[in-house]
Amino acid sequence: xxxxxxxxxxxxxxxxxxxxxxxxxxxxxxxxxxxxxxxxxxxxxxxxxxxxxxxxxxxxxxxxxxxxxxxxxxxxxxxxxxxxxxxxxxxxxxxxxxxxxxxxxxxxxxxxxxxxxxxxxxxxxxxxxxxxxxxxxxxxxxxxxxxxxxxxxxxxxxxxxxxxxxxxxxxxxxxxxxxxxxxxxxxxxxxxxxxxxxxxxxxxxxxxxxxxxxxxxxxxxxxxxxxxxxxxxxxxxxxxxxxxxxxxxxxxxxxxxxxxxxxxxxxxxxxxxxxxxxxxxxxxxxxxxxxxxxxxxxxxxxxxxxxxxxxxxxxxxxxxxxxxxxxxxxxxxxxxxxxxxxxxxxxxxxxxxxxxxxxxxxxxxxxxxxxxxxxxxxxxxxxxxxxxxxxxxxxxxxxxxxxxxxxxxxxxxxxxxxxxxxxxxxxxxxxxxxxxxxxxxxxxxxxxxxxxxxxxxxxxxxxxxxxxxxxxxxxxxxxxxxxxxxxxxxxxxxxxxxxxxxxxxxxxxxxxxxxxxxxxxxxxxxxxxxxxxxxxxxxxxxxxxxxxxxxxxxxxxxxxxxxxxxxxxxxxxxxxxxxxxxxxxxxxxxxxxxxxxxxxxxxxxxxxxxxxxxxxxxxxxxxxxxxxxxxxxxxxxxxxxxxxxxxxxxxxxxxxxxxxxxxxxxxxxxxxxxxxxxxxxxxxxxxxxxxxxxxxxxxxxxxxxxxxxxxxxxxxxxxxxxxxxxxxxx
Amino acid sequence: xxxxxxxxxxxxxxxxxxxxxxxxxxxxxxxxxxxxxxxxxxxxxxxxxxxxxxxxxxxxxxxxxxxxxxxxxxxxxxxxxxxxxxxxxxxxxxxxxxxxxxxxxxxxxxxxxxxxxxxxxxxxxxxxxxxxxxxxxxxxxxxxxxxxxxxxxxxxxxxxxxxxxxxxxxxxxxxxxxxxxxxxxxxxxxxxxxxxxxxxxxxxx
Ligand code: FES
Ligand code: FES
Numbered sequence: 001x002x003x004x005x006x007x008x009x010x011x012x013x014x015x016x017x018x019x020x021x022x023x024x025x026x027x028x029x030x031x032x033x034x035x036x037x038x039x040x041x042x043x044x045x046x047x048x049x050x051x052x053x054x055x056x057x058x059x060x061x062x063x064x065x066x067x068x069x070x071x072x073x074x075x076x077x078x079x080x081x082x083x084x085x086x087x088x089x090x091x092x093x094x095x096x097x098x099x100x101x102x103x104x105x106x107x108x109x110x111x112x113x114x115x116x117x118x119x120x121x122x123x124x125x126x127x128x129x130x131x132x133x134x135x136x137x138x139x140x141x142x143x144x145x146x147x148x149x150x151x152x153x154x155x156x157x158x159x160x161x162x163x164x165x166x167x168x169x170x171x172x173x174x175x176x177x178x179x180x181x182x183x184x185x186x187x188x189x190x191x192x193x194x195x196x197x198x199x200x201x202x203x204x205x206x207x208x209x210x211x212x213x214x215x216x217x218x219x220x221x222x223x224x225x226x227x228x229x230x231x232x233x234x235x236x237x238x239x240x241x242x243x244x245x246x247x248x249x250x251x252x253x254x255x256x257x258x259x260x261x262x263x264x265x266x267x268x269x270x271x272x273x274x275x276x277x278x279x280x281x282x283x284x285x286x287x288x289x290x291x292x293x294x295x296x297x298x299x300x301x302x303x304x305x306x307x308x309x310x311x312x313x314x315x316x317x318x319x320x321x322x323x324x325x326x327x328x329x330x331x332x333x334x335x336x337x338x339x340x341x342x343x344x345x346x347x348x349x350x351x352x353x354x355x356x357x358x359x360x361x362x363x364x365x366x367x368x369x370x371x372x373x374x375x376x377x378x379x380x381x382x383x384x385x386x387x388x389x390x391x392x393x394x395x396x397x398x399x400x401x402x403x404x405x406x407x408x409x410x411x412x413x414x415x416x417x418x419x420x421x422x423x424x425x426x427x428x429x430x431x432x433x434x435x436x437x438x439x440x441x442x443x444x445x446x447x448x449x450x451x452x453x454x455x456x457x458x459x460x461x462x463x464x465x466x467x468x469x470x471x472x473x474x475x476x477x478x479x480x481x482x483x484x485x486x487x488x489x490x491x492x493x494x495x496x497x498x499x500x501x502x503x504x505x506x507x508x509x510x511x512x513x514x515x516x517x518x519x520x521x522x523x524x525x526x527x528x529x530x531x532x533x534x535x536x537x538x539x540x541x542x543x544x545x546x547x548x549x550x551x552x553x554x555x556x557x558x559x560x561x562x563x564x565x566x567x568x569x570x571x572x573x574x575x576x577x578x579x580x581x582x583x584x585x586x587x588x589x590x591x592x593x594x595x596x597x598x599x600x601x602x603x604x605x606x607x608x609x610x611x612x613x614x615x616x617x618x619x620x621x622x623x624x625x626x627x628x629x630x631x632x633x634x635x636x637x638x639x640x641x642x643x644x645x646x647x648x649x650x651x652x653x654x655x656x657x658x659x660x661x662x663x664x665x666x667x668x669x670x671x672x673x674x675x676x677x678x679x680x681x682x683x684x685x686x687x688x689x690x691x692x693x694x695x696x697x698x699x700x701x702x703x704x705x706x707x708x709x710x711x712x713x714x715x716x717x718x719x720x721x722x723x724x725x726x727x728x729x730x
Numbered sequence: 731x732x733x734x735x736x737x738x739x740x741x742x743x744x745x746x747x748x749x750x751x752x753x754x755x756x757x758x759x760x761x762x763x764x765x766x767x768x769x770x771x772x773x774x775x776x777x778x779x780x781x782x783x784x785x786x787x788x789x790x791x792x793x794x795x796x797x798x799x800x801x802x803x804x805x806x807x808x809x810x811x812x813x814x815x816x817x818x819x820x821x822x823x824x825x826x827x828x829x830x831x832x833x834x835x836x837x838x839x840x841x842x843x844x845x846x847x848x849x850x851x852x853x854x855x856x857x858x859x860x861x862x863x864x865x866x867x868x869x870x871x872x873x874x875x876x877x878x879x880x881x882x883x884x885x886x887x888x889x890x891x892x893x894x895x896x897x898x899x900x901x902x903x904x905x906x907x908x909x910x911x912x913x914x915x916x917x918x919x920x921x922x923x924x925x926x927x928x929x930x931x932x933x934x935x
Contacts, residue, residue: 019809173835173837226872620872623876624834
């Protein structure tokens, strides 16, 4: 009988958070700390000829660091090492860091920042992803001969095509990014504390920038006010800046971005243009798919190759394609570098394939639900990379569940409306999947580790590098450990993610914390339980007796890939992900045809999570992710002019409020995954994928127009309505 | 520096700060009350919401000097004030937020809970619409808001001594065996649905 699985556990981080005691980076009281700031470029591309320091300012009152002060390599170590920590000569984007300043207080800092005068020679910049001169990475996935199908379309078959665009999106964690760095200790080691998702990424970046060994860089996570991918890559930049300042200032430095600066310089979702065409037999069976995926990577590589990879691998949608050819590129522009955001490339391609399925349904005269059902990947089917789906394939289950909840399968989608007046109601649909964990051999190469340590009082300390960023890592790990040990939740304590104490469990990204790291934790706990032995006495009594008898209470386990998994990085063939989450959404919208305004009134979603270890947490993940998706669909505008983000504060960078949120109706479908802890699989990103296509589908149902760009703002909808009216008139 | 005499969570506190400092700055960086958060400093996010004479107010837009003579309540004061009023442990709003999943990263929570407390003080039994309205100045990026609404409703139900309504997702959660069974029935059910494809009402509630 399971005690903690499938039942909601009190959040270990709950009491401190509701009482206002949780310590976020800005709450840290560091005596003697100075405040740090960044001198930034005011052009999107150019040459830094020099930095002039106003002689009227007393520079002895502050500390300054430039590229010349970087003791190690002047790079933000991530994938390609092409991004400098501080510009030495070439400027590639607006807001790029040119110099750093630390001062005793905000006022003096502001004066000093204003007294640094960069001499810059502006150069022509590129902001158009279709005109980019440079490709960061290209990927091709091919199966069968799709070209042959399109060259020689079988009789009765039909080819449907479309081009779909998605704009950027801001993560908008409510706590801005920040670090406190301490000056080097006498042994040269350096400590930073901050708001972050991936302590070991930051550690690696610090070591390279400071020219020290990774063990000499200590990274400690504080309570973190949201991440959504936004605190995956950028904390490495900020931590290095803060550490550099602490080094030159010889005292602790707080470097916390204001909202304006955070919006202006931190990486956001990659804008995309996806061209897609598909051939269908007359009965709607998919014959072949071709997709051409283009992502704007911005000025530096950051995580773009991996984002592109996930985008390309999700471009097929959750469908069977006997033949497919998907080409993708991520290119350089002079936009602020784009980076990780929940969904990680998949929402962009999911939007394209789902919009295409709606268009195909219309052209083929088949109900959009039925078209999806007919082509849905089922157990035993093969994906476009040749992966045979064996376990936890909840595709039909989620379709059935969403039909049962909404009756969408009987809704006359796209039929002309009888209503009069400008306000039109519509229902829209999307069906989607999301690979959980790292792509391909990622998990195998990473071999994320978890350690357990028996404390003298018999409690078990969990040591993992996975971070709590709100999603519930602490509650999940407590439940998994207690269940696998056969102990009480109170017998489990969680170590703070501190690189000096915890092993590298891999980053807190890619829907992998519960499924992958949680799985390693469950295995480690099972091993410890076996060592200690079962019995009538309580866990703590048995554990203390085990220790008294000289038992070894330290266990470390690393990730072991599922048997038989294979992946070829060069051909992009094989098992792209350990397993997939499956989901279907139905959105209800009201569109005002006079204003183009869209109101998303309801969102139903059915999600196959494998096993809901903590039902309340997983529901919160689904609702929170779905609201981000709905916001992106029609409301969250992020734009750049001359490479500079136009949204400078929360009043202009709009995200949904309580009044904008639809009523959610979540159905948890549980088709257990044998490779995950107690059957669970990753779900963090999945809810981000389907909201936008469902909303655009509902707008099409309401109005008859075919929105092809996210966000579907009132202006864009009005343009399409006008074009429709002109067409009707002609 | 301007001397300040503020009444915070029932205590009268004396401090001094530059004349232009906001209430948020004084609370956080003079009085050590860091529970009130700064999400924007421009009045856009609501994370800094405190109660001034029982009404929600944005501390980042309030000059500290203008808060003198008013009763200020911050998140740190919710539990002590509840206990002082004869309660036991945390304010019901805090307990409900903790249990309902209304907090994820927690950064919006202090402001959110103070807005909720102010609502319940003036309207002990609000509708879902009134809750949405009252919390509309408090941004949350994590939860999608539903579990926050449910938490406020739970606090209401508990204070009225009635059982809270079950949460929607609890009713709809499929058991694994049930899911498998439904999978088997899926094809048949859907075939039947297509037969009936009569342009029916679509979504039913
Ligand atoms: S910090 Fe006051 S409203 Fe955002
Ligand atoms: S819980 Fe993170 S912003 Fe609300």
